[in-house]
Amino acid sequence: MARTIVPFGPQHPVLPEPIHVTVTLEDEIITDAVPALGYVHRGLETLADIRDHVQMIQVVERVCGICSMIHAACYVQGIEKMMEVEVPRRAEYLRVIWSELHRMHSHLLWLGLYADAFGFESLFMQFWRIRERVMDVMEATAGARVIISVNVIGGVRRDLDDDQCKWILSEIEDVEKQIRQLQSTMLSDYSVKKRTVGVGVITKEQALELGAAGPCLRGSGVAQDMRMLGYGAYDDMGFEPIVENDGDCYARGAVRFRETLQAGEIIRKAIAGLPEGEIAVKVRGRPKGEVISRVEQPRGELMYYIKANGSKNLDRLRIRTPTFANIPPLTAMLPGMELADVPVIILSIDPCISCTER
Amino acid sequence: MELECTTITRETVVDEVTKLKNDGYRFVTMSVVDLDEVNVDILYHFDKDLEELNLRMAVPKKEPVPSISGVYFAAFLIENESKDHFGLEFDGLVLDFGGTLYLEEEVQRTPFCKYGVIRKDAEAAPAETA
Numbered sequence: 001m002a003r004t005i006v007p008f009g010p011q012h013p014v015l016p017e018p019i020h021v022t023v024t025l026e027d028e029i030i031t032d033a034v035p036a037l038g039y040v041h042r043g044l045e046t047l048a049d050i051r052d053h054v055q056m057i058q059v060v061e062r063v064c065g066i067c068s069m070i071h072a073a074c075y076v077q078g079i080e081k082m083m084e085v086e087v088p089r090r091a092e093y094l095r096v097i098w099s100e101l102h103r104m105h106s107h108l109l110w111l112g113l114y115a116d117a118f119g120f121e122s123l124f125m126q127f128w129r130i131r132e133r134v135m136d137v138m139e140a141t142a143g144a145r146v147i148i149s150v151n152v153i154g155g156v157r158r159d160l161d162d163d164q165c166k167w168i169l170s171e172i173e174d175v176e177k178q179i180r181q182l183q184s185t186m187l188s189d190y191s192v193k194k195r196t197v198g199v200g201v202i203t204k205e206q207a208l209e210l211g212a213a214g215p216c217l218r219g220s221g222v223a224q225d226m227r228m229l230g231y232g233a234y235d236d237m238g239f240e241p242i243v244e245n246d247g248d249c250y251a252r253g254a255v256r257f258r259e260t261l262q263a264g265e266i267i268r269k270a271i272a273g274l275p276e277g278e279i280a281v282k283v284r285g286r287p288k289g290e291v292i293s294r295v296e297q298p299r300g301e302l303m304y305y306i307k308a309n310g311s312k313n314l315d316r317l318r319i320r321t322p323t324f325a326n327i328p329p330l331t332a333m334l335p336g337m338e339l340a341d342v343p344v345i346i347l348s349i350d351p352c353i354s355c356t357e358r
Numbered sequence: 359m360e361l362e363c364t365t366i367t368r369e370t371v372v373d374e375v376t377k378l379k380n381d382g383y384r385f386v387t388m389s390v391v392d393l394d395e396v397n398v399d400i401l402y403h404f405d406k407d408l409e410e411l412n413l414r415m416a417v418p419k420k421e422p423v424p425s426i427s428g429v430y431f432a433a434f435l436i437e438n439e440s441k442d443h444f445g446l447e448f449d450g451l452v453l454d455f456g457g458t459l460y461l462e463e464e465v466q467r468t469p470f471c472k473y474g475v476i477r478k479d480a481e482a483a484p485a486e487t488a
Contacts, residue, residue, distance in 0.1 A: 301386070
């Protein structure tokens with residue numbers, strides 16, 4: 001049978017950021033898929049050579065706009081571990097609140113893009129309309145919609161007062177109510193299921209072997225989420241990971257949909273248990289040593305490897321983002337599927353290319 | 359604070375990694391650290407039930423390193439990235455972008471080497487453009 005090679009991307013209506021996949025087809029069926037990167041590579045890790053360890057917070061926040069707060073949280077957590085800084089408990093709770101707000105808006109953004117990928121424009125608009133409410137909460141509490149810059153080494157730079165907490169709770173309740181109104185459409189609609197069920201399947205064994213992370217891993221039945229480590233204040237949240245077993249696009253979508261609602265629950269718990277006290281401690285000196293810091297981004301496990309020698313600049317900063325981990329699994333999701341499924345499958349890993357290439 | 363690592367060598371890396379795969383470890387990533395003019399540290403990071411495990415190998419920059427992409431296919435991406443950034447060569451890399459995963463062909467320097475190693479395949483080229 002004759003083979004056809006179709007270049008998918010880097011510019012495609014369904015792709016928010018540029019990635020190229022060389023898709024080999026026999027008739028309409030994909031037999032091979034090879035990804036190519038390099039369209040938005042910035043080399044941000046090397047800025048550690050010229051920026052000091054405090055300035056690097058602003059750099060890592062810009063690795064990715066959508067999960068900027070969680071990048072910074074992971075980085076400062078690593079530096080704090082290296083410098084043996086005891087972060088005030090209130091600051092750890094505040095980090096949880098902003099992290100989950102980030103997760104909520106990231107998942108809502110993805111749910112909209114995903115709906116757009118399978119041609120459900122009104123669903124796309126509904127998810128993005130709801131997301132604006134979460135962005136408003138971030139703007140009101142941190143002063144910015146996207147890059148909220150709340151993390152400092154030793155704590156956070158902003159606090160929440162009682163009135164703000166009450167307002168956040170009422171906003172979150174309303175957001176959750178609106179998300180639930182879309183639940184039957186997202187999870188039970190015939191058209192949605194037709195485009196996502198049984199599409200882009202990876203088994204539990206494949207997901208583990210190919211190093212999948214986040215909803216791609218949990219959508220294939222692996223109950224692994226870095227929040228289970230109990231970092232920050234997550235040990236007080238009674239966190240349980242959300243898992244689906246089918247390993248297809250539908251399962252990955254269902255994990256994210258349910259995690260969006262779960263984020264609301266965690267925010268409620270964090271606000272209810274928010275302890276009194278300081279929001280930051282003063283940190284003096286420079287880091288020295290070698291650590292790994294891991295947290296759960298909306299897209300999955302984020303890992304920072306940091307090496308420092310006590311001088312102004314870090315020796316090495318290595319950032320492993322979840323989309324980087326989910327590209328090898330993507331090459332296993334595509335073979336056997338039809339060309340028309342490619343946009344939906346690529347979107348199903350929630351690709352963040354600015355994260356991947358840094 | 360030092361990272362807990364098991365030290366391995368170029369001769370043992372593939373066997374060690376194969377053993378971890380058979381024990382159910384998930385490959386997380388690799389980190390390359392430029393040590394000096396001659397050597398780099400390569401750290402291999404794994405995970406099993408949320409427990410991390412690290413292997414460390416110090417190697418000369420200019421000598422090829424056995425690829426683990428034959429054991430863990432997922433390693434092809436980070437090995438290609440390390441090739442772009444540090445000019446490392448990996449023997450047996452299952453999907454080799456030839457140093458152009460991120461960089462264009464005309465980029466001859468390895469941008470993440472603090473000590474300015476020129477990429478092997480570009481050594482003969484007359485001009486350095488980056």
